[in-house]
Amino acid sequence: MFSEENPKRLAQVALVVLLIVGCIAVLTPFIGAVLFAFVIWICTWKLYAEKLLPRLGERDNLGASLMVLLLVLILLLPTVFLAGSLANGADKLVDFVKPYVDQGLPAEPPPWLSGLPFVGGEIADFWHRLAGNREELNALLKQLIAPARQFLLAVGGIAANGLLQLALVLFVTFFLYRDGVALSNALYVAARKLGGELGEGMLDKARGTVFGVMLGIVGTAAAQGTVAMLGFLIAGVPAAVLLGFATFFLSMIPVGPPLIWGGAAAWLYGEGQTGWAIFMTLYGLFVISSIDNFVKPVLMARGAGLSILLIALGVLGGVLVFGFIGIFLGPVLLALGQMLFARWIREEGSP
Secondary structure (H helix, E strand, C coil), X not given: CCCCHHHHHHHHHXXXXXXXXXXXXXXXXXXXXXXXXXXXXXXXXXXXXXXXXXXXXXXXXXXXXXXXXXXXXXXXXXXXXXXXXXXXXXXXXXXXXXXXXXXXXXXXXXHHHHCXXXXXXXXXXXXXXXXXXXXXXXXXXXXXXXXXXHHHHHHHHHHHHHHHHHHHHHHHHHHHHHCHHHHHHHHHHHHHHHHHHHHHHHHHHHHHHHHHHXXXXXXXXXXXXXXXXXXXXXXXXXXXHHHHHHHHHHCCCCCHHHHHHHHHHHHHHHCCCHHHHHHHHHHHHHHHHHHHHHHHHXXXXXXXXXXXXXHHHHHHHHHHHHCCCXXXXXXXXXXXXXXXXXXXXXXXHCC
């Protein structure tokens, strides 16, 4: 039988569901930035709450402002420095290419280009054909203008979106620091109400997993940047420190470091230093890039308290499903699933 309370209860449930759906819809465009802000907050909260905040007399607004300023210095200044270096390199590239556009190609290609193994002969033949036919060269340049413009527009759009996302991350992080104590208590109260002791344990497991993944990412990036800089110094590559910083930042993506040490090897080969080019290639393959394959899973597994298999599957699957933030979400979901499965086994096995 239906009582008078049933329609009222159904209306309340429907209202709560609609409210949750509405909140999710509003936050969907910002979910990646908000989750990344939570990752930064979780990984730095202990430093903020135990080291910085007591020295400031528990002044939340000042402490949060200083932490955000520190994050700006860590994230923004190196990015601006690298962008300036790339702009300077682009100017040099334009100055290098402009005479060829105005006056045409010289009769013979550079020795290092025609001397490339396997493809050097074909490149030399193509060069001779372009050098002897200005119309064909102009047609080729016109064909390259549109893809180059689209590429630059795409890069500009990605950079602009990245800066906006970074600004949103810093904005959200400020409030997480400022209201961190209340938020942390609220999360533990909610976890306790939902799952009791298990809920609190899952919250601690999620925090430990996020911290372990961040430790693996930053630790591996620092190791790759350091060994890359040493390799560049040994091989005599100019701007070795700058290239080391670039390797540190680009190590966040799988193909990032090979772009740096591969470019350095190509530059050495172009300068006629074939031996150092071979050294740079082998050093990049077996030292710089191998760090990502061996050190990162170990650091993540040790920091998160998970097996290397779960970490690897969580990171790869998380990236495929959720994008960049999946680096953290994937291992967290697998860690919580493992925790629930282990708890279920213990309860089923108990008398």
